[in-house]
């Protein structure tokens with residue numbers, strides 16, 4: 001029963017998480033586009049920065065932006081915040097259900113560091129908080145006033161953390177952890193800086209005081225950070241489906257490059273939407289970055305075998321390896337505690353099934369160390385080399 005409930009908790013949280021994130025990212029892309037595309041408008045009312053005309057859903061919209069606020073506060077004001085809060089709450093719930101409760105499979109890799117479940121989950125949670133506090137510190141210290149310097153230090157900070165996580169968690173756990181960390185920073189930007197500062201501005205206006213322009217500037221700075229972090233965070237959240245990304249030797253370097261590709265692509269759209277031309281070079285840089293990560297992902301797993309492959313094994317030997325390392329989970333009736341049915345309906349308990357899934361075995365257990373998860377069944381480097389030799393010989397059934 002507990003198994004069914006956690007499985008459904010995971011499915012429903014994921015559903016909510018994806019929908020909330022779509023709403024959040026959608027509205028944030030929309031407002032950035034709108035903000036950049038405003039055209040100056042002459043004449044009253046006072047305080048108007050510009051306006052934009054848009055067409056959507058069968059009607060025309062004329063949008064006017066007031067730089068600080070209109071002379072009179074409207075009775076009704078729509079705030080955009082629950083998209084982001086809901087994204088974090090559902091994402092954190094999912095993190096607990098998938099990674100903290102299943103730390104043995106998805107967060108811990110005993111070949112990397114021999115952690116217990118409470119240690120791994122505790123460490124993941126504490127580093128999430130500490131890293132966010134460190135980011136706050138960076139933004140608030142004098143460095144926070146120099147955008148380029150802050151961006152550089154922020155980049156090094158995130159890459160160093162990614163590397164650090166790959167030294168304590170499984171590859172999959174490490175990449176999800178850095179994704180969760182960036183997501184937390186982004187939501188905290190909304191919760192701790194952007195919305196409270198907007199509230200202060202509104203309160204000041206209602207009381208007839210002049211709002212401090214610094215409140216708006218700080219909010220804008222965090223909103224720019226969020227803009228540039230959006231594409232990398234989505235990549236990181238999807239990365240756990242792709243073992244070539246998370247379970248290969250240079251996984252942390254791949255993340256570093258993605259942290260550059262994302263902002264470069266955003267730069268293209270930001271420039272274009274501001275009507276300042278089309279910096280096509282950004283796509284050349286992004287393409288070079290993608291080529292680099294594809295190439296890095298071919299380096300094999302961190303502790304992979306080096307040197308020439310052994311002689312192609314007999315199929316019976318392949319069956320033995322799979323039988324002793326995989327079928328406790330990937331069988332009609334798994335015997336691994338907590339695995340009720342063959343994960344992803346993938347069974348490897350018959351010779352024909354092993355042959356049919358040769359490509360998947362290659363991807364998950366030879367080119368990468370994604371499987372067995374956290375290497376729980378202690379598959380050896382020699383066994384992986386044996387599978388590699390079998391695959392190189394065309395995965396024969398004899």
Ligand code: HEC
Pocket residue numbers: 105240241322325326327328329330336339343344346360361364365371372373376377379
């Ligand atoms: C402890 C249980 C366990 C063991 C042992 C195990 N797996 Fe898995 N396997 C899983 C789980 C859980 C998933 C689903 C992962 C996810 O949700 O992303 C999975 C997914 C897979 C997939 C991905 C299927 C797909 O369509 O995406 C492949 C392929 C795979 N395993 C192959 C193997 C091979 C090969 C071995 C042995 C070397 C192995 N597994 C050992 C639990 C296990």
